[in-house]
Amino acid sequence: MENITFFYQYFIFIYSLSMTVIYISLAVFGYINIVRNKRKYTSKEEDDLNLLPEVAPGISVVAPAYNEEVIIIDNVRSLLNLEYPNFEVVIVNDGSKDKTLELLIEEFDLVEIPYPYIQKVICKPIKKIYRSNTKRFRRLTVVDKENGGTKADAMNAGVNVAQYNYFINTDVDCLLAKDTLTKCILPVLDSNTRVIAVGATLRMVNSCEVTHGEITRVRPPERVIPLFQETEYLRSYLLAKMGWSMFNVIPNVSGGFGLFYKPVVINAGGYDPLSHAEDMDMTLRMIAYMRNINEKYKIVQIPDTCCWTEGPPNLKVLRRQRSRWGRGLLQIFVIHRKFLFNRKYGRMGLWVMPYALIFEFLAPIIEFIGLIFLFFLLVNDQVNFSTFWLMLLFVYLIGITISLVAISFDILTKKHYNTYREYLKLIIFSSFEAIVYHPLIVLFSLQGYIQFLTRKNFSWGDMTRQGFKQTETTDENIRPEVKL
Amino acid sequence: MYQLYYLESAFVGFPFLIKIIIILSILIVLIYISSIINILFIAKGRKKIENRKKLIRSNYEQKLTEILFNPKNLTQSTIRSELITNEIEFKDWSKVFLTKLIFEIISKKMDLNINNYKETLKALDLPSYWEEQLRNKNIKDESIALRILDDMSEEASSNAISNKTISQNKNLRKHAKSIFMKFDSNDAFKFLEDDFDEDFNPLDAIRIHDSLKDKSKSKSLPPLIRYAHSAKNKFYIAFLIKEIGFFKQIDSVDTLIDMFQEPKTEDVVKAQIAETLGVLKYEPAIPILIDGYDFGSTETQSSILFSLGELGGEKSIEFLSKLYYETHNKEIIIKILQNLHLIDKNKTTFNKLKSSASTDFEKSIFDYIDKGHSVRK
Numbered sequence: 048m049e050n051i052t053f054f055y056q057y058f059i060f061i062y063s064l065s066m067t068v069i070y071i072s073l074a075v076f077g078y079i080n081i082v083r084n085k086r087k088y089t090s091k092e093e094d095d096l097n098l099l100p101e102v103a104p105g106i107s108v109v110a111p112a113y114n115e116e117v118i119i120i121d122n123v124r125s126l127l128n129l130e131y132p133n134f135e136v137v138i139v140n141d142g143s144k145d146k147t148l149e150l151l152i153e154e155f156d157l158v159e160i161p162y163p164y165i166q167k168v169i170c171k172p173i174k175k176i177y178r179s180n181t182k183r184f185r186r187l188t189v190v191d192k193e194n195g196g197t198k199a200d201a202m203n204a205g206v207n208v209a210q211y212n213y214f215i216n217t218d219v220d221c222l223l224a225k226d227t228l229t230k231c232i233l234p235v236l237d238s239n240t241r242v243i244a245v246g247a248t249l250r251m252v253n254s255c256e257v258t259h260g261e262i263t264r265v266r267p268p269e270r271v272i273p274l275f276q277e278t279e280y281l282r283s284y285l286l287a288k289m290g291w292s293m294f295n296v297i298p299n300v301s302g303g304f305g306l307f308y309k310p311v312v313i314n315a316g317g318y319d320p321l322s323h324a325e326d327m328d329m330t331l332r333m334i335a336y337m338r339n340i341n342e343k344y345k346i347v348q349i350p351d352t353c354c355w356t357e358g359p360p361n362l363k364v365l366r367r368q369r370s371r372w373g374r375g376l377l378q379i380f381v382i383h384r385k386f387l388f389n390r391k392y393g394r395m396g397l398w399v400m401p402y403a404l405i406f407e408f409l410a411p412i413i414e415f416i417g418l419i420f421l422f423f424l425l426v427n428d429q430v431n432f433s434t435f436w437l438m439l440l441f442v443y444l445i446g447i448t449i450s451l452v453a454i455s456f457d458i459l460t461k462k463h464y465n466t467y468r469e470y471l472k473l474i475i476f477s478s479f480e481a482i483v484y485h486p487l488i489v490l491f492s493l494q495g496y497i498q499f500l501t502r503k504n505f506s507w508g509d510m511t512r513q514g515f516k517q518t519e520t521t522d523e524n525i526r527p528e529v530k531l
Numbered sequence: 532m533y534q535l536y537y538l539e540s541a542f543v544g545f546p547f548l549i550k551i552i553i554i555l556s557i558l559i560v561l562i563y564i565s566s567i568i569n570i571l572f573i574a575k576g577r578k579k580i581e582n583r584k585k586l587i588r589s590n591y592e593q594k595l596t597e598i599l600f601n602p603k604n605l606t607q608s609t610i611r612s613e614l615i616t617n618e619i620e621f622k623d624w625s626k627v628f629l630t631k632l633i634f635e636i637i638s639k640k641m642d643l644n645i646n647n648y649k650e651t652l653k654a655l656d657l658p659s660y661w662e663e664q665l666r667n668k669n670i671k672d673e674s675i676a677l678r679i680l681d682d683m684s685e686e687a688s689s690n691a692i693s694n695k696t697i698s699q700n701k702n703l704r705k706h707a708k709s710i711f712m713k714f715d716s717n718d719a720f721k722f723l724e725d726d727f728d729e730d731f732n733p734l735d736a737i738r739i740h741d742s743l744k745d746k747s748k749s750k751s752l753p754p755l756i757r758y759a760h761s762a763k764n765k766f767y768i769a770f771l772i773k774e775i776g777f778f779k780q781i782d783s784v785d786t787l788i789d790m791f792q793e794p795k796t797e798d799v800v801k802a803q804i805a806e807t808l809g810v811l812k813y814e815p816a817i818p819i820l821i822d823g824y825d826f827g828s829t830e831t832q833s834s835i836l837f838s839l840g841e842l843g844g845e846k847s848i849e850f851l852s853k854l855y856y857e858t859h860n861k862e863i864i865i866k867i868l869q870n871l872h873l874i875d876k877n878k879t880t881f882n883k884l885k886s887s888a889s890t891d892f893e894k895s896i897f898d899y900i901d902k903g904h905s906v907r908k
Contacts (some may be wrong), residue, residue: 060548060552064551066557067559071562086670086671086674087702091678091681091682095737095738095741096737099737099741099744101740101777102735102736102740103739130598132889159740159896160899160902161894161895161899162895162904163892163896163899164892165861196813210906233734235733236737237732237733237734238732238733239730239732268782390657434545437549437553437556438552439558440556441552441555441900444556444559444563445559447563447621448559448562448563448566451563451566452562452566454566454570455566455569455573456572458573459569459573462577468576470570
C-alpha cells in the first residue's frame with residue numbers, strides 16, 4: 048500500500064506540473080497569436096472587403112432550427128442583417144412540431160420552389176425548400192426536412208443546399224456579431240494554404256440586452272452557472288485554442304459557431320448523426336481527409352467574439368450538457384483512436400490527441416480517484432498537512448490565474464462589458480470555480496463516461512438537440528474543447 | 532526578501548519536489564499580479580484614449596465639418612488659422628485622433644470638398660506625420676501608418692511607402708507593395724512584375740484590386756497581360772487574368788487564347804482564362820472554348836459553361852444542348868441549363884430539352900430555372 052501511495056503521489060505531482068507548464072505555454076502562445084491577429088486584421092481590412100463586393104468570397108450561413116417559434120423571427124432577421132456583401136442564410140427546419148415554419152413563411156413571404164436538390168452528404172429526406180418573394184429577403188433559403196433527431200443531420204441538409212464554398216455552422220438560437228463574416232473570412236484570404244475551418248470565441252448571451260435579435264448591451268451572466276461558463280469559454284477559446292492555433296493543431300471547431308470549407312466537409316462524409324460530439328468528430332475527419340490526400344491545410348482560431356449563445360441556466364441542463372460532452376469525448380477516443388500517437392497525423396496525432404486523452408479525458412477520473420485517495424489518507428492519518436495545504440494552494444492558484452489571464456486577454460481583444468466592475472464580477476466568481484463549479488463538471492463528465500460504457504441514457508436524438516424554449520435553450524452542441 | 536527567506540526557512544528539509552512547487556507557486560502568483568496590473572494598465576490606457584478622443588471631437592468636429600463640406604475652396608493658411616487657435620505645436624496624439632476624426636467625418640457625408648480635404652491634411656501636417664511614423668522601426672506603428680496613408684491616398688509620398696516594400700515583415704511588405712501604385716506617378720506598377728511577392732495570397736489580390744480600381748479612375752491601366760505573361764505563380768496569373776476581365780482589357784484576348792490552348796497551362800489559369808473571355812464578350816473564342824471543354828478540369832468546364840452563357844450564339848446553344856445529354860454530373864447539368872436558359876432567347880432548345888426530361892430531378896431543374904429561382908455563380 049505504501050508503494051501505491053508513493054507512486055500515486057508522484058504521478059499526481061508530475062501530472063499537475065505538466066499541466067501547469069502546458070497552460071502557461073498555451074497562455075504565452077495565445078497572447079502572441081492574439082496580438083498578431085489584432086495587428087494583421089483591422090477595421091481597414093474589413094472595410095476593404097465590404098466595399099469590394101466583386102472580390103468578397105460568398106459565404107453560406109447554415110442554422111438548423113427545431114421548435115424555435117419564440118425566437119425564430121428575430122434571430123433570422125439578425126442573420127439577414129449581417130454586414131457582408133456576399134452571403135446567404137440557410138435555415139433548416141428540422142421537423143419542428145411548433146409553428147417555426149409557419150412563422151417563417153408568413154414573416155418572410157416564403158414560397159415553395161422547385162429546387163433541384165442534390166444529396167452530397169446523407170441526411171433525412173427534404174420535404175420542401177422555400178425562398179422569399181420579397182427582394183430584401185432574397186438571401187434567405189428555408190429547408191423543411193423530416194426530423195433527424197440531431198443537429199448533425201440538419202447540418203448535412205444545410206450543407207447540401209448551401210451554394211457557396213465556405214459555410215458557417217451555427218444554431219438559430221445563437222446570435223452572431225454583425226461583422227462576423229468579414230472577421231472569419233480574413234484569415235482564409237490571408238493564407239496560401241487551404242484554410243479548412245475557422246473558429247471564433249463564443250460567450251454567454253444570458254443577461255445581455257437583445258433587441259430584435261441584436262445584442263445592444265453585453266453583460267456578464269447574472270446566474271451562477273452561465274457566469275462560470277463564461278470564464279470557462281474564455282479560457283478555452285482565448286488561451287487554449289489561440290495557443291494551439293499557433294501550431295495549426297486545433298482539434299475541434301465548436302459546433303455552435305465555425306466557418307468550414309464545404310468541399311472538404313463533403314469529402315470527409317459530412318456531419319455524423321450518430322456522434323455525441325459531432326463538431327470534434329467532423330474536425331478530426333476533415334484533418335484525416337486532408338492528411339490522407341496529402342494536402343496542406345490550416346485550422347485557424349480568431350480571438351474575436353462572433354457568437355453569443357445561451358448557457359445552461361440550471362444544474363439539470365448543465366448535467367445534461369456535460370454528460371453528453373463526456374459521452375462525446377469518450378466516443379471520440381474510441382472512433383478516432385487511430386490518431387493517438389500516430390506520426391501520420393503529425394502534431395495532431397503526436398501532441399494534441401494525447402494531450403486531450405491525458406489532460407481532458409483522464410482528468411475527471413484522476414481527480415475523482417484523488418479525492419477517494421485523500422479520504423483514505425485522512426482516515427489513516429497519513430496526511431502531512433503542511434505540504435497538503437501547499438499543494439492545494441498550488442492547484443487553486445493555477446486555476447484562478449489561468450482564468451484571470453483569459454479575462455485579461457478578453458479585455459485586450461475587445462472590451463465587451465461597459466464597465467470594469469463587470470469584469471471584476473467575472474474575476475471574483477472565477478475564484479470560486481474550483482470549489483463550486485468544477486466538482487460538478489467532474490461528476491457530470493464521469494456520468495457521461497459511465498453512460499457511454501453502459502449504453503444507458505444513450506438516445507442521441509433526445510440528448511443532442513432539445514426543444515429550444517427560450518429559458519431551456521442551451522449550448523449543448525457547443526463544446527469549447529480544448530478545455531482548460 | 533524577508534518573506535522569501537522566511538519561506539525558504541519554513542520548508543528547509545522538505546523534498547526537492549516540494550521546493551519546485553513553492554517556486555512554481557511564486558511564479559503563478561507573479562503571473563496573477565501581473566495580469567491584474569495588465570488589466571489596470573489596459574483600462575487606464577483606454578480611458579486616456581477616450582478622453583483624448585472626446586477632447587479632439589469637442590474642439591474640432593464642428594470646425595472640420597464646416598471646412599470639409601464648405602462649397603468654397605479654402606486655402607491652407609485660412610484652414611490653419613481656423614483650426615489652430617494657438618501657436619502651441621500639436622502633440623502626436625492629437626494628430627492621430629484628428630486623422631481619425633477627419634476620416635470619420637468624411638465617411639458620413641457625400642458632398643466632400645476635395646480641395647479643402649487636401650488642404651486640411653496639409654494644414655495639420657498629417658501626411659508628413661504619418662510618413663514619419665512609417666519610418667519607425669516598430670511594426671505596430673508602421674502597420675497603423677500604412678493603413679492611414681492608404682486611406683489618405685495620393686496625399687502621401689511614394690518614397691515613404693517604397694521603403695516598406697523591402698521590409699522583412701511580409702505583411703507590411705506586401706501591403707506596402709499593393710498600395711504603392713496609388714501614390715507613385717513614375718513607375719507605379721513596378722510591383723506587379725515578378726509574381727508581386729513570393730508570399731502572394733488572396734488578401735493581397737484584394738488590396739491590389741483596390742489599388743488598380745483607384746488608379747484606373749485617373750488614367751487607363753497598362754495591359755495587365757504583360758505581368759501575367761512573365762509571372763510564374765499560377766494563382767497570381769489567374770488573379771491578373773481576372774483583373775483583365777474586370778478592367779475590360781480586350782486587347783489581351785489573343786494572348787489569353789494562346790495561353791488557353793497551351794497544354795502546359797495550369798488548370799486554375801485555364802479556368803480563369805475561360806471565364807475572362809466570357810466577361811470580355813469575345814465571341815471568336817466560342818469554338819476554342821468548346822474544343823477545350825472535354826480536356827478541361829471540372830473547374831475549367833464550369834468556367835467554360837459560364838463563358839458560353841456570357842457569349843451566347845447558335846454554336847453555344849447547340850453545344851450546351853448536346854452536352855446536356857452527355858453529362859452525368861448533376862451540378863454540371865444545372866450549370867448547363869442555367870447558361871442555356873440565359874442565351875436561348877426564344878427558349879426553343881430549352882423547352883425541347885424540358886419536354887424530354889424524364890427524372891424528377893431533371894424536371895425540377897427546368898422549373899427551378901424557368902421560374903427565376905436559380906442563381907448563376
